[in-house]
Amino acid sequence: xxxxxKALELIEKNGTFLTAVQEMALPQALGxxxxxxxxSTLDMPPFRQSAMDGYALRIGKNNSYSVIxxxxxxxxxxxxxxxxxxxxxxxxxxxxxxxxxxxxQEKIIQDQGYxxxxxxxxxxxxxxxxxxxxxxxxxxxxxxxxxxxxxxxYLASLGFTTVKVHLKPSVALVITGNELVPLGQLLPQGxxxxxxxxxxxxxxxxxxxxxxxxxxxxxxxxxxxxxxLNAMETHDIVLVTGGISVGDYDYVGKAxxxxxxxxxxxxxxxxxxxxxxxGKKESTSIFALPGNPAAALSCFYIYVFPLLKQIEGxxxxxxxxxxxxxxxxxxxxxxxxxxxxxxxxxxxxxILSGQSSAxxxxxGVANALVFLPxxxxxxxxxxxxxxxxxx
Amino acid sequence: xxxxxKALELIEKNGTFLTAVQEMALPQALGxxxxxxxxSTLDMPPFRQSAMDGYALRIGKNNSYSVIxxxxxxxxxxxxxxxxxxxxxxxxxxxxxxxxxxxxQEKIIQDQGYxxxxxxxxxxxxxxxxxxxxxxxxxxxxxxxxxxxxxxxYLASLGFTTVKVHLKPSVALVITGNELVPLGQLLPQGxxxxxxxxxxxxxxxxxxxxxxxxxxxxxxxxxxxxxxLNAMETHDIVLVTGGISVGDYDYVGKAxxxxxxxxxxxxxxxxxxxxxxxGKKESTSIFALPGNPAAALSCFYIYVFPLLKQIEGxxxxxxxxxxxxxxxxxxxxxxxxxxxxxxxxxxxxxILSGQSSAxxxxxGVANALVFLPxxxxxxxxxxxxxxxxxx
Numbered sequence: 121x122x123x124x125x126k127a128l129e130l131i132e133k134n135g136t137f138l139t140a141v142q143e144m145a146l147p148q149a150l151g152x153x154x155x156x157x158x159x160s161t162l163d164m165p166p167f168r169q170s171a172m173d174g175y176a177l178r179i180g181k182n183n184s185y186s187v188i189x190x191x192x193x194x195x196x197x198x199x200x201x202x203x204x205x206x207x208x209x210x211x212x213x214x215x216x217x218x219x220x221x222x223x224x225q226e227k228i229i230q231d232q233g234y235x236x237x238x239x240x241x242x243x244x245x246x247x248x249x250x251x252x253x254x255x256x257x258x259x260x261x262x263x264x265x266x267x268x269x270x271x272x273x274y275l276a277s278l279g280f281t282t283v284k285v286h287l288k289p290s291v292a293l294v295i296t297g298n299e300l301v302p303l304g305q306l307l308p309q310g311x312x313x314x315x316x317x318x319x320x321x322x323x324x325x326x327x328x329x330x331x332x333x334x335x336x337x338x339x340x341x342x343x344x345x346x347x348x349l350n351a352m353e354t355h356d357i358v359l360v361t362g363g364i365s366v367g368d369y370d371y372v373g374k375a376x377x378x379x380x381x382x383x384x385x386x387x388x389x390x391x392x393x394x395x396x397x398x399g400k401k402e403s404t405s406i407f408a409l410p411g412n413p414a415a416a417l418s419c420f421y422i423y424v425f426p427l428l429k430q431i432e433g434x435x436x437x438x439x440x441x442x443x444x445x446x447x448x449x450x451x452x453x454x455x456x457x458x459x460x461x462x463x464x465x466x467x468x469x470x471i472l473s474g475q476s477s478a479x480x481x482x483x484g485v486a487n488a489l490v491f492l493p494x495x496x497x498x499x500x501x502x503x504x505x506x507x508x509x510x511x
Numbered sequence: 512x513x514x515x516x517k518a519l520e521l522i523e524k525n526g527t528f529l530t531a532v533q534e535m536a537l538p539q540a541l542g543x544x545x546x547x548x549x550x551s552t553l554d555m556p557p558f559r560q561s562a563m564d565g566y567a568l569r570i571g572k573n574n575s576y577s578v579i580x581x582x583x584x585x586x587x588x589x590x591x592x593x594x595x596x597x598x599x600x601x602x603x604x605x606x607x608x609x610x611x612x613x614x615x616q617e618k619i620i621q622d623q624g625y626x627x628x629x630x631x632x633x634x635x636x637x638x639x640x641x642x643x644x645x646x647x648x649x650x651x652x653x654x655x656x657x658x659x660x661x662x663x664x665y666l667a668s669l670g671f672t673t674v675k676v677h678l679k680p681s682v683a684l685v686i687t688g689n690e691l692v693p694l695g696q697l698l699p700q701g702x703x704x705x706x707x708x709x710x711x712x713x714x715x716x717x718x719x720x721x722x723x724x725x726x727x728x729x730x731x732x733x734x735x736x737x738x739x740l741n742a743m744e745t746h747d748i749v750l751v752t753g754g755i756s757v758g759d760y761d762y763v764g765k766a767x768x769x770x771x772x773x774x775x776x777x778x779x780x781x782x783x784x785x786x787x788x789x790g791k792k793e794s795t796s797i798f799a800l801p802g803n804p805a806a807a808l809s810c811f812y813i814y815v816f817p818l819l820k821q822i823e824g825x826x827x828x829x830x831x832x833x834x835x836x837x838x839x840x841x842x843x844x845x846x847x848x849x850x851x852x853x854x855x856x857x858x859x860x861x862i863l864s865g866q867s868s869a870x871x872x873x874x875g876v877a878n879a880l881v882f883l884p885x886x887x888x889x890x891x892x893x894x895x896x897x898x899x900x901x902x
Contacts, residue, residue: 147709303671339583480668
C-alpha cells in the first residue's frame, strides 16, 4: 500500500504519452491545450492609443489651445501639432506623434475653435503607449496553457486565427457489476441502476473530454478480459469501475494480469478508494476505480484528472488547491488520510454530511474536497484545512 | 450614478422573464437548470446492502457459525438464517432480513463449512440500510439546480431517464467600433483586431450558452439602430460592446432611445465599467458593456452572468464568492469601488499587475476578481479581501 503523494508521483512518471497536435481555428480551440508558445506578431496596442474622449495637445505656454482637427477611433491620421495646438480625439483613436498628452473632455472649456484647460497640464495623460500590453516578438501565451474564454479573446486581439493544440485524450469506461441494471429497465430485487457510466461520461463532458465510450460487463473473467483488451487497444485512458476488491467475483485484477497490463500500483492508503489500481500497456493508461459512485468520483478528481491534463500537454495538471478555515468542528472517522466532500462558502469550508462512498447525493452540493492527512484529530472551527476545488 | 449593489438589485428585479421548459434525456441535461423538483421513486439503496465482502450472520451464542449459502451482488435471494448461521456475502449484495450484521472476511477463520469470528460481534456492521441515501417520495434535487456531472450520476442511480429543464437563453452580441478589423484581415494603421466578439462567444460557450450570434456595426446611428432592433427582437439577452460613452461617435445610447428600449440604469460607481448600461424591452434584456475587452469581461461576470442564470431559473445565480487573505501589500489606485483581476493561490489571493481595462492578458492568468469597496486604503499582506471566483 502506497500513500497519496507516491501514487500521484507514479502516475505522473508513467503517463509519458502525449496526444497528437493539430492546428485548429481559434474559436474551436477553447478548452484545448496549446502545443507551442504563441509569439506576438504585433505590438498591442499597435499605436499610441487614446484612453479617453477628449483633446490631444502639444503643450504650449498657456492654457489656451487652437483646435486644428479631429481623430476618431479607427482613423489613420497623424496630424502634426505645433506648440499650443490641439486635436479633438476619441477613445481608441491614434494619438499623433507630436501630441504630448490627452485631456479628458470634462476638463476643458470650448470657445470658437479654441479650448481652454482647467488646472495644470501634465504630459502623457490618458495615453496607452504602443506595446503597453505586449511587444512584437514577446511570448503571448506559453505552450501548455489550457485555453479559456479570456485567452481566446486575447489571441483574437493579437490577430491569431488558428493555434496548434493537443487533441483531447479518448477515454473508455468499463463498468463492472452483476448488480447493475441499465437505465430505463425495471429494477429487480437485489439490483441497482448503473450510474457510474452516466456520471463519469457527464463529468468528462463537463471538463471538455467528449471522446468517451462506455461498456458494461458482467462479473465473469472472459467477458472482463475481452472488454478491457478492446478498451485498451482503442483508447488513451481506460477507467474501470468496480471488481477490483478482494471478493471472489472481482475479476478485474485477474483480467488485467491475463491481458498483460503492467501494474504500476494497487491500493492507496486513503479513504475513500483504498483499492485504487493504476497500470499501463504501451501508450494506454488504466485506472480501476471503486464501484461506489462517490468514491469513484473522488478518485477521478484526484488521480485521473491530472493524467488527462498531462497527456494533453497541460502545464497545470491538478485541480486548484487552496487553504481555508473550517466553519464547523469536525471529528474525522478513522486515522487514514481522507478526502471529504465539502462546500466552500464565503467564510470557510464546510465538510458535508453523507460521506459514505456510495453517497453521490452530497457530491451534488459539494464544490470541493477537503484533504485530511493521516492521524488528523478533531479539527476546531477556524482551523485551516487543505481544499481541492472541484468543478 | 448608482452603486454596484443597486445595479445588481435592479437587474434581478427587472429580469422576470423565464426561458421555456423542455423534457430532456438525462445525459443531454448536463449544465441545464431543473424546472421542477425531482422526487425519488425509489429507496436508495433499494434494499439492505452489504458494504463489504464477508459474511452476513444471525448472531448466535458463540463465535462459530455454520455457512448455509452465498449471496453475490445482483442476486435476488433472501435466505432465512437461524441463530448461529451465516452466509457468504459480497459488496453490494442484499443482506437477508434475518441477518443481524456483516463481518468483513479479513476478520474470520474458515473451517469446513464453518467460520469463526475473531473478537466480539456487534450488530449492524457493514450494512447500508435501505433508503440510507434517500427514501421514496423525498426530494432528490430541487427545482433551480444547475445540473453538474455528479447530479447526472445521482439521477441515473435513482432511475431517471429524462428531466424537465429550462432552455438556455439565446444571446446576441452587437460589437461597435470603427477601429475594429475582423480577424484574418491585414491590420491598417490606427485599427485593432475585433476581439470582444470572439471573447464573449468563447466565455459564453465555456459556461454552456451556445446559442450566441454576433454582429459588428460601424459607429453610425442608423446601422446601430437596425442591428440593435434585430438583436432585441430575436434573442433573450443582447450584449453591446463599446459606443456607450460620452464621445460624439457613441451612438448606442441614442439608438437605444430611438428603438424605445426602457433604460433601467446607466453608469455604475465602479472601476472598470463605469458607463455600464442596462435596459429592457418586452422580454429581452440588454447590457451595453465597455468597449475595452477586460472591462467588458469583468462586467460580464459581475452583471450578465447572474441574469443568464436567473432567466434559466437557477436558484444560485452569482459566481462563488469567498474571503481570502491577500498575499502581497496592495495600494488601490483611486477611491472608487473596484474589481481587480486576481489569482487565487494555495495560501491567499494575489492582485495581478496589468489592471488596465484594455488588458485582456492578465485575465488569462486570473481565476478570480477581488472586489474593493469605495475608499479602500492600502491593504496589508494577510488582510482578508472579497474574492469572486471566475471560470
